Amino acid sequence: MSESSVPYSTHRRVQAFKGFLRQFLGHGGAQLGFVCLVCFLVLAAVPNILVGPLQTAVNATGDFLVPPSGQHLLGTDEVGRDVLNLVVHGARISLTIALLATVISLIVGATVGMTAGYFGHWADVWLMRLTDFFFVVPSFVLALVITPVVLEVMGRGRDILGFRPSIFVIIVVIGLTSWAFVARIVRSQTLSLKERTFVDRARVAGTSNLSIMLKHILPNLVPQIAANGALVVAGAIYVETSLSFLGLGDPLQPSWGTLLALAQRAGAASAGAWWYLGAPGICVLMVSLSFVLIGNALDDTFNPRRRVIP
């Protein structure tokens, strides 16, 4: 019989996933980004074990602005804190801000894009004008305006889940200013997906619009969302660094941007303290580059023209 049945097993899904990984890691850039990112994630996960608790001016261990040496691998800052210690703790703050901001950005972007694309007409017109607004307003400038206002209203009071409120404000601000790009991509994909026959079939089956969006359209958007999500993270790290550099970060929980700001204020550049400026700067560069490389590799892997049909 020609239509012989092939017994189903989860084995096939595992194989498909392995195939995806092989293709994804076949990109040299993806390998580099992946390895680099894993290192930083380890730093961010267990900073206390690696370099001890976050040093402050009170428990600083070194002399002022000492160049890298055996005792202080990345030198010290203007109050004698170990720069390696600060950078490793900064990884936790920077990555948390960037990843949470990206989650917000993806949720808002996907919701707006999918609603606009699926319903069309007025929903599309108004939601896309809103998106255009966030698209043309430089998100950095908007963040710069919103952050101090919100901080003023909320105050810099107590911690939330171990993070200070100013960090939460930065997360929300970055999230709300970076979704426009995601919304545009999701909308264009939704426009093509909703014309597919399986959506018609779902309508004839009496499925509600919400179910069609969640069960039929969203799963087919995952590749685009994942690939662009990685690029959004890279952007978020940049914006976070810039905002902190301009003094909107939290000095008690320093991110890399905050460290750069401190270094600049301490006159690290004119004093020749390259390690103080260089360490956080290179970290920002490496993490955002990793995310861009991963994003591009994901984009290539999911590209239907290169993809092996499962």
Place this chain on the structure above:
Amino acid sequence: MPDTGDILRLENLEVHFPIQGGLFDRVLGRPAGVVRAVDGIDLTIGHGEIVALVGESGSGKTTVGRVITKLAQPTAGRLLFEGADMTSVRGLSALRPYRHHVQMIFQDAYQALNSRHTVFDIVAEPLRSLRLVENDAQLTERVSEALAAAGLNPPGDFFARFPHELSGGQRQRVVIAGALAVRPELIVADEPVSMLDVSIRAQILQVLVDLRDKHNMALLFITHDLPLAWLIADRIAVLYLGKLVEIGSADEITFNPRHPYTVALRDATPQIHTDADRSKLPALQGEVPSAARVPKGCRFHPRCPLAFDRCRQDEPPAIEVGPQHLSACWLAN
């Protein structure tokens, strides 16, 4: 009009799509055109009857199917189901009873199945959405029943599979099972076998005929293939450029066509044996005109080998040329 026991009745159904003019046209006040996809058709389908809707691509046959399944809204005319006017019924909950009775089989089974859902979820979708089952055991039973009726045996083997793990014929059976699961009274089948190998076509057609025979299910069979229509249907309606040109019993339309277009369609069928049955009319020339520029008079006249002056001026009405046999041609008398 009294209820004659038809399950579905289309009265003067019209679907016109506006052509969005450019900014230039709008500024100059040029009238926006319309595509007359379906331009006033009357059709009835009886309980347990198989009606074939035959036409070339661009004749509007798929649009008729989409109107019946409420995927497209007619611009004029009425859609009556069991005597109840369904034309302007909209919204999920209002349409729920209708969806329960009217289902659709799609042409392209590759496109009609979401590649990320399992066969079970695909077939269960209408049962869940229309809230026709109370518990999981009942759901499993109904899905198994539908898969078995569509010829996928044993059903359990297919539950956890994905569409890309199935052959073309199996996929089409899954599409059919999805339509059957709710036990509808009418199924609109839009070219259900045109994408399949000839060897599998007969099996799929048998499934459809069995449904009618066992469950008295009515079927609107949309196809471009006249011999296939004759094989499966009780009655055939021939559609040309949005209008029915001829309608009658399958045998009448196939062996005693009274409209030059139907004759041409029949003659265009490749035959292995002889040319003895063929009429002496020349083969059709050219393409179906655009539905945005419907010819004046009889819409078939530019391609009709028998056209004369009257055809270019007046549109012929449907004339009764035999029992239950209507033809819209000035020569039909």
